[in-house]
Amino acid sequence: MKRTLPVLCAALLLAATGLWAQAGMHKGGAHRMRHGGFAAGAGMPQPIVDRLTSELGLTAAQQASWKQLRDKQSTAVKPLFETARQKHEAIRDGLDNNADAATLGQMMIDAHKIREQLRAVHDQYEKDFAALLNSDQLAKYQEIRQKFHRGHGDDTDGPPPPPFP
Numbered sequence: 001m002k003r004t005l006p007v008l009c010a011a012l013l014l015a016a017t018g019l020w021a022q023a024g025m026h027k028g029g030a031h032r033m034r035h036g037g038f039a040a041g042a043g044m045p046q047p048i049v050d051r052l053t054s055e056l057g058l059t060a061a062q063q064a065s066w067k068q069l070r071d072k073q074s075t076a077v078k079p080l081f082e083t084a085r086q087k088h089e090a091i092r093d094g095l096d097n098n099a100d101a102a103t104l105g106q107m108m109i110d111a112h113k114i115r116e117q118l119r120a121v122h123d124q125y126e127k128d129f130a131a132l133l134n135s136d137q138l139a140k141y142q143e144i145r146q147k148f149h150r151g152h153g154d155d156t157d158g159p160p161p162p163p164f165p
Contacts, residue, residue, distance in 0.1 A: 043071070055144065056140055058137070062133070069132075073122070076121045077121055080114055080117055080121070081118075087111045087114060090107055091104065129141075
């Protein structure tokens, strides 16, 4: 019985890690990385910026403020993405080298905390961006986001999708 519990914990962690990694790519992570969105941490591609600027009718002042927000977000998420990448590699190495369940569990908890930090940065970005918009622009932006979410499914297991397709 003493041997069964650690083996069971390791098996559960292995399954959870696989699901965690799969959720990040299956539920929009790969799309965001290919298109330079939130997951890439490198900022929004210029064609998306241009399209959203046009669709919302952003003024020059709004565009300048939005650029500052994007730069601020990019600066905030870059170290978090690097830490998340390192943590994911450590989890994979631990699984490959039969690390004990407690160590793997702590690494999973740490990875989850990083994801929460990323979500907090994104939530603040969304709040700050919405504050730049007038009521008509905000309604249009929310409509665009709704269409994007319908087209890409629910993304509750990973960081939120970028603000525009």
